[in-house]
Amino acid sequence: LAKTTQPISMDSYEGQEVNITCSHNNIATNDYITWYQQFPSQGPRFIIQGYKTKVTNEVASLFIPADRKSSTLSLPRVSLSDTAVYYCLVGDKPGGGGNKLTFGTGTQLKVEL
């Protein structure tokens, strides 16, 4: 199983871009990378997933270099409501489904005024 490593915490201010990097050196050829967001006392919620290069949706971008040993979640213009824990997940199904899963320990993002 690919082990993932993320920073424990990050601080930012409203309106700034936030980049959270996840390291997954042992990622397998058929593994996907997925990011989830979790607010206190709630289940994680899907943000974005990718396999290689760059993926963008309405809330975030995901950058994956050619060697796929890391990935970076980019949140443009964060607001207070983006304060949450962000998890990087590597697994053999897109979107994080499956039983060969490794969740990181998460990055606590705190956004201030």
Add this chain to the structure above:
Amino acid sequence: EAQVTQNPRYLITVTGKKLTVTCSQNMNHEYMSWYRQDPGLGLRQIYYSMNVEVTDKGDVPEGYKVSRKEKRNFPLILESPSPNQTSLYFCASWGPGGRHEQYFGPGTRLTVT
């Protein structure tokens, strides 16, 4: 509305008293999982089911049982709970198609005294 439901949301019990946490999804998903979340350890997968009557162990299956007799339900059974099973538990479901995301339930906070 697509959702995963869990019951109960909160449970306090004593060591050795068998309990079941129910999980149900309304999305006709084939895959379902159980996770536990502990401070500093992120989300760890307990068990996983690929379809009816098909289950597999995750990272931390000791002390837990599951069954998948119907596609929509995936109960988690603790035959003889112990204090080290005090945790926050999440059920999730996943199916191919769409964004391939896992849908998580609201969580069950279990305390074993």
